[in-house]
Amino acid sequence: MNIDNTTMIRMLHDSKIRPSVHRLAVLDYVANSGTHPTADDIYAEISKDYPAVSRTTVYNSLHTLVDGGILKELEIDNGSAHYDFARQSPHSHFKCRNCGRIFDMALPAGIAEVVSPGFRVDAAELCFAGACPECIDRNKNSNN
Ligand SMILES: [Zn+2]
Ligand SMILES: [Zn+2]
Numbered sequence: 001m002n003i004d005n006t007t008m009i010r011m012l013h014d015s016k017i018r019p020s021v022h023r024l025a026v027l028d029y030v031a032n033s034g035t036h037p038t039a040d041d042i043y044a045e046i047s048k049d050y051p052a053v054s055r056t057t058v059y060n061s062l063h064t065l066v067d068g069g070i071l072k073e074l075e076i077d078n079g080s081a082h083y084d085f086a087r088q089s090p091h092s093h094f095k096c097r098n099c100g101r102i103f104d105m106a107l108p109a110g111i112a113e114v115v116s117p118g119f120r121v122d123a124a125e126l127c128f129a130g131a132c133p134e135c136i137d138r139n140k141n142s143n144n
Pocket of ligand 1: 096097098099100101131132133134135
């Protein structure tokens with residue numbers, strides 16, 4: 001993903017959110033890094049560019065962006081929530097149990113068809129778990 005500043009500012013305006021520098025920095029990192037960071041990851045990254053930013057500001061910016069439907073919280077860990085850019089085509093996730101990274105994967109067409117009749121679907125989350133190729137490689141090498 002590469003979403004420029006103008007597009008981000010327009011998105012915030014459309015959701016009636018004032019585009020503060022911190023909100024833009026949070027959105028930029030989540031949307032453009034593609035790493036599905038936690039709030040702590042985001043704080044660590046943002047404070048490199050904005051050393052004066054507080055954890056509370058980052059958390060509040062995240063909540064505002066989630067409420068505005070621009071970011072979403074992923075239900076992956078039982079621990080800390082991971083965030084993703086909400087306005088991209090539906091996809092599933094793969095969580096590596098070894099390095100903890102979360103990767104985007106395709107979502108099979110027609111996945112909502114497995115839902116029992118009478119239920120109305122408005123979101124689908126699918127998460128695989130296992131080992132990523134890098135971790136598998138590293139494991140192979142360390143066994144030699
Ligand atoms: Zn891994
Ligand atoms: Zn994702």
